[in-house]
Amino acid sequence: MSTLTKSLSGVTSLQRWGAGRPWLGSCVAAVLAWAATVFTGQGHGSGDLLTAALTFSAFTVLVSLGQMLVISVGPGNADLSIPSSIALSGAVAMIVMNGNNTMIVPGILAAVLVGATVGVFNFGLIRVLNIPPIIATLAGSLIVMSVAIYVGRGLKIKPPPLFSDFMAMRLLGVPLLAVVALVVTVGIAVMLERTVLGRSIEAVGQNDRAARLAGLRVEVTRFWAYVICAGLAGLTGALIAGFAGGNSLDQGQEYLLLTIAVVVIGGTAVSGGAPSVPGIWGAAMFMFLLVAMLNAAGAGPGLRTLLTGLIIIAVIVAASSPGKR
Amino acid sequence: MSPVLAKRGVHMLHTLLPAMALTLLLGAVFWRQPRAMSYFGINLLLDLAIPLMFATLAQMMILAVSDLDLSIGPFVSLVASIGATLLPTRPALAMLALAAAVAAYALAGAVIESRRLPSIVVTLGLSFVWLGCAVLLLPTPGGLAPGWLSSAMAYRTPWLPMPIWMALVAAVLGHALITRSAFGTLVRGLGGNPAAVARVGWSLVRVRAGVYALAGVFGVIAGLMLLGQTTSADPNIASRYTLVSIAAVILGGGKFVGGYVSPVGAVIGALTMTLAASFLTFLDIAPDWQVGMQGLILIVVLGLRAAIDRLERIA
Numbered sequence A: 001m002s003t004l005t006k007s008l009s010g011v012t013s014l015q016r017w018g019a020g021r022p023w024l025g026s027c028v029a030a031v032l033a034w035a036a037t038v039f040t041g042q043g044h045g046s047g048d049l050l051t052a053a054l055t056f057s058a059f060t061v062l063v064s065l066g067q068m069l070v071i072s073v074g075p076g077n078a079d080l081s082i083p084s085s086i087a088l089s090g091a092v093a094m095i096v097m098n099g100n101n102t103m104i105v106p107g108i109l110a111a112v113l114v115g116a117t118v119g120v121f122n123f124g125l126i127r128v129l130n131i132p133p134i135i136a137t138l139a140g141s142l143i144v145m146s147v148a149i150y151v152g153r154g155l156k157i158k159p160p161p162l163f164s165d166f167m168a169m170r171l172l173g174v175p176l177l178a179v180v181a182l183v184v185t186v187g188i189a190v191m192l193e194r195t196v197l198g199r200s201i202e203a204v205g206q207n208d209r210a211a212r213l214a215g216l217r218v219e220v221t222r223f224w225a226y227v228i229c230a231g232l233a234g235l236t237g238a239l240i241a242g243f244a245g246g247n248s249l250d251q252g253q254e255y256l257l258l259t260i261a262v263v264v265i266g267g268t269a270v271s272g273g274a275p276s277v278p279g280i281w282g283a284a285m286f287m288f289l290l291v292a293m294l295n296a297a298g299a300g301p302g303l304r305t306l307l308t309g310l311i312i313i314a315v316i317v318a319a320s321s322p323g324k325r
Numbered sequence B: 001m002s003p004v005l006a007k008r009g010v011h012m013l014h015t016l017l018p019a020m021a022l023t024l025l026l027g028a029v030f031w032r033q034p035r036a037m038s039y040f041g042i043n044l045l046l047d048l049a050i051p052l053m054f055a056t057l058a059q060m061m062i063l064a065v066s067d068l069d070l071s072i073g074p075f076v077s078l079v080a081s082i083g084a085t086l087l088p089t090r091p092a093l094a095m096l097a098l099a100a101a102v103a104a105y106a107l108a109g110a111v112i113e114s115r116r117l118p119s120i121v122v123t124l125g126l127s128f129v130w131l132g133c134a135v136l137l138l139p140t141p142g143g144l145a146p147g148w149l150s151s152a153m154a155y156r157t158p159w160l161p162m163p164i165w166m167a168l169v170a171a172v173l174g175h176a177l178i179t180r181s182a183f184g185t186l187v188r189g190l191g192g193n194p195a196a197v198a199r200v201g202w203s204l205v206r207v208r209a210g211v212y213a214l215a216g217v218f219g220v221i222a223g224l225m226l227l228g229q230t231t232s233a234d235p236n237i238a239s240r241y242t243l244v245s246i247a248a249v250i251l252g253g254g255k256f257v258g259g260y261v262s263p264v265g266a267v268i269g270a271l272t273m274t275l276a277a278s279f280l281t282f283l284d285i286a287p288d289w290q291v292g293m294q295g296l297i298l299i300v301v302l303g304l305r306a307a308i309d310r311l312e313r314i315a
Helices: A002-007 A010-019 A024-040 A046-072 A082-097 A101-128 A133-152 A161-168 A176-194 A196-206 A208-213 A218-244 A255-265 A277-296 A301-319 B003-032 B039-046 B049-064 B072-089 B091-114 B119-137 B147-153 B162-180 B182-192 B194-199 B204-230 B241-251 B263-282 B287-314
Strands: none
Touching (some): A024 A255, A024 A277, A024 A301, A046 A082, A046 A176, A046 A196, A046 A255, A082 A101, A082 A133, A082 A218, A082 A255, A101 A161, A133 B241, A133 B287, A161 A176, A176 A196, A176 A218, A176 A277, A196 A208, A255 A277, A255 B119, A277 A301, A301 B119, B003 B263, B003 B287, B039 B263, B049 B072, B049 B162, B049 B182, B049 B204, B049 B241, B072 B091, B072 B241, B147 B204, B162 B182, B162 B263, B182 B194, B182 B204, B194 B204, B241 B263, B241 B287, B263 B287
């Protein structure tokens, strides 16, 4: 095997090395976008830019990890209820905390619990009523959004001061939020590599019939994917509310499409069974830095959105090869 | 009852389910507000469904080839933005822009087929492209629809209110295209068994490009009708159409894979989704629950369908 690799030309072996690492492209793209932004800004604030990118990417990473798990349990699985879960859990977290420093932990737990409940509800719709996941999570999201509107409208509770401080805190220059996201990322990576649930998620996504015949509990696996995803959305809802100085109903809106884009650009297979954890970070950073780069280059909002779209398509086309789906 | 008859009955129930849901909703509105049962009442209730029906037909074309279109909402918004800016002053340029947008749709279809890309990601990228173009054209909400378009959409149709005429036109058009035409058979074939379609000698790239182009044409119709109703546009005017149109197709009996779609069901689905949103105002229930009602109706109808499917298997 090693002689074979040696005999290949440099480019081919590089390609071969890259083929087993679907996350590589997004990380390279993120670094390029960062370099281009710093270059256009004549090197000013390259560190600040990185800090901002890490902070905002932390939210994206947290929700996208969940979306990755859901997409990985098989074709047709996706969670469209993330924005609603974020809206509702943000409101619930602020109500439970009620500006009180001692209630921070209960508030976060309540937000995660709200998210997880949405996940259980989603899965129930998929399983019991036999509704396709995309429609089930869409319908669930509409109902959850109504509850969020009912609970959260006109709510003007500030997060506890300590909670706001935590959200702005840095450890050795790295935003605490990014550290939290990193810990969760490592947790998910270990779960995928080392636990029965993680291995089942990949197996079920690759071939659910084979997984079932092999004795894996297919539906239990899917249940946990949906619950973990919604639970992470709940956690993110609480964190965003703390970061933004209060909850708002549309604080999760952008994550509907963003999570799907991040998961796919990060190299996770849309057909399921092949999650790519490092790619989530690469793609989340890339999506933030892409906007920063276009901003630095002086592009207005319209041009920025247009180019974002074209670049997403270009990345997907470049990552594909004819004849592979 | 003989088993055959039972089976046929269950199947009939399956087909009629979307229509029954719509009738039930309409019945509830008419029961609470008998005045709504008039030419103007129905116009008011279902006006918003007119553009949505055509957007739903666009989504249905894409679902028929087992793809998913996450860009139809922004596309309809873009069409409305083109209509509110270029169409009144430079009609030739506007036509060119609309043709280019449809061509871009077709290109997306061709790329999805030839590179075997997941449609969900390509259309996700496209949604940003459409939105970006719309914001470039119309940075702030505004613009003005050409007079002929506004007066056409305000036209008082004879005998029946316009939404009903439009529903009939959309249903007949969709049915003729998907269920009756040779192209429709090809489309459903591509959704169900692409290998078979390729083996007969068709170019899959061309067929998928054609499907996406047709979806674009339906999107153009939807955008212009929406603009005619609202008379001014906004780059986000139709962004919610993306998810609502998917829901409407599925509500009407379509499936995500296998080329199973029903144009008549899709039109009924669009009417039902519109009515589900406005129906609570007629029942004097707080508007907080309007979006939730759409979700609930989806769940009830699809839950019933799953139950009927189970019955069908037993029978």
